[in-house]
Amino acid sequence: MNLAISAATMAIDRSLVIRHLYKEYTVGKPILRDVSLEIGGRGITAIIGPSGAGKSTLIRCVNGLAPATRGEIIFHGEDITKLSGKRLREMRRRIGMVHQEYSLVERLSVMENLLTGRLGYVPAWRAWLRKFPESDVAHAYTLLEAIGLEDFANRRADQLSGGQRQRVGIARALMQEPDLLLADEPTSSLDPKTAVEIIELLATLAASRDIPAIINIHNVDLAKRFASRIVGMAKGAIVFDGPPSALEDKHLGEIYGGQSWLE
Numbered sequence: 001m002n003l004a005i006s007a008a009t010m011a012i013d014r015s016l017v018i019r020h021l022y023k024e025y026t027v028g029k030p031i032l033r034d035v036s037l038e039i040g041g042r043g044i045t046a047i048i049g050p051s052g053a054g055k056s057t058l059i060r061c062v063n064g065l066a067p068a069t070r071g072e073i074i075f076h077g078e079d080i081t082k083l084s085g086k087r088l089r090e091m092r093r094r095i096g097m098v099h100q101e102y103s104l105v106e107r108l109s110v111m112e113n114l115l116t117g118r119l120g121y122v123p124a125w126r127a128w129l130r131k132f133p134e135s136d137v138a139h140a141y142t143l144l145e146a147i148g149l150e151d152f153a154n155r156r157a158d159q160l161s162g163g164q165r166q167r168v169g170i171a172r173a174l175m176q177e178p179d180l181l182l183a184d185e186p187t188s189s190l191d192p193k194t195a196v197e198i199i200e201l202l203a204t205l206a207a208s209r210d211i212p213a214i215i216n217i218h219n220v221d222l223a224k225r226f227a228s229r230i231v232g233m234a235k236g237a238i239v240f241d242g243p244p245s246a247l248e249d250k251h252l253g254e255i256y257g258g259q260s261w262l263e
Contacts, residue, residue: 014041014179014212021071023057031057033236039212044203046227047216050256054236055216059184063095064088093120096173098183102165106158110168113157114140117175143171163194181206181213199226
């Protein structure tokens with residue numbers, strides 16, 4: 001039985017395929033220009049680039065928050081760009097999201113915030129009455145221990161530091177038991193030391209659960225340290241795609257627009 005479960009788990013295809021993706025908010029002014037990527041079923045992919053390069057828009061297209069203008073996003077054998085309504089909501093369950101500004105419910109406790117990650121899996125009346133299954137509560141406690149906040153279950157979210165809030169955000173995303181983890185600038189509001197801790201935590205938890213992760217990040221050093229693959233974007237297009245060891249100053253100049261920022 002255990003062997004069967006293990007085989008079934010290994011058979012899950014967590015890969016993501018993006019083909020010729022375009023996104024326009026204004027007609028004739030594409031934010032994404034012919035973006036094509038294949039993300040394997042494991043590992044950390046860091047997306048770097050200046051503000052306005054299209055990094056966040058790409059993430060939003062993948063989780064269906066920003067409908068693509070054209071192109072394909074294939075996940076679990078379905079094109080996300082073609083989904084809507086209930087089927088899109090079901091697909092989003094499989095894609096965990098870590099937000100830049102945490103997006104916690106400030107008045108709720110840490111435990112209650114984690115359990116919101118199960119909203120797509122329980123009847124609305126249970127969520128309203130906060131009657132989540134014991135298995136969900138046990139899972140939440142396991143994640144609290146994993147992020148080092150096991151003593152904060154009943155602490156209100158608005159009483160946490162920025163780093164603690166982002167840890168809760170990561171745990172909440174993992175409560176969905178996703179097959180893909182997205183993180184949109186998860187360290188932009190954090191000090192350098194905490195930023196390292198958060199990216200390390202993301203990488204560790206994703207690896208331990210064999211979940212591929214895509215992280216938008218401004219800090220190139222952090223991207224090179226923790227990612228197995230770096231994708232560089234400029235003006236809505238991919239201008240670099242390779243391992244951290246292949247990323248050179250000439251590529252960074254192309255991504256960020258010249259050499260002056262290196263000096």
